[in-house]
Amino acid sequence: MDILDKERLKECRLKLGITKQEAAKRIQISQPAYLRYEAGSRNPSIQIISKMAEVFSTSTDYLIGKSADSSPNRLVVEQSDTPALFSLVETCKTLNAAQLMRLTAYAKALSNVTSDSKK
Structure with missing residues (x-):
């Protein structure tokens, strides 16, 4: 059973205009792991889905197909960044x-x- 909606994952990556390699780097996973997630041949952990939502500025519910609203439900503000x-x-x-x-x-x-x- 697929947890992650691979089409939405791809859509989020393309919306940012980044490569699969860059997506993997931002999520802090290996490129082969990211490729398997986007292909739908592997399911990520809840922690990885949460990190994906953070990186792609969306919600975990959107990435797993539970919501049609792609708005984020959580923001991370780093003191060192802003x-x-x-x-x-x-x-x-x-x-x-x-x-x-x-x-x-x-x-x-x-x-x-x-x-x-x-x-």
Whole structure:
């Protein structure tokens, strides 16, 4: 029984525009293992599926065919990669629901202003 939807795995890789070799490297598995997963001849562990979802910015439910929504349900923010975003997330942990809603609305408005100024 196949756990992983090989077509969705391939679709996610192609959406990123990366090779199978690069996908394997990002997931931190061997290239032959990745090739078997995408071919459907081998089932990955739950941990590997979770890492795939992280790398491809999707959900594990999407990769296993349990959901049609490809939006991620988990994000990993590394302090070393994006210190400002990491700091923001840390600050948000202490906010109540109303404050988080206000901050989210502000961030969306700010994002719209930024994208409007690029036009």
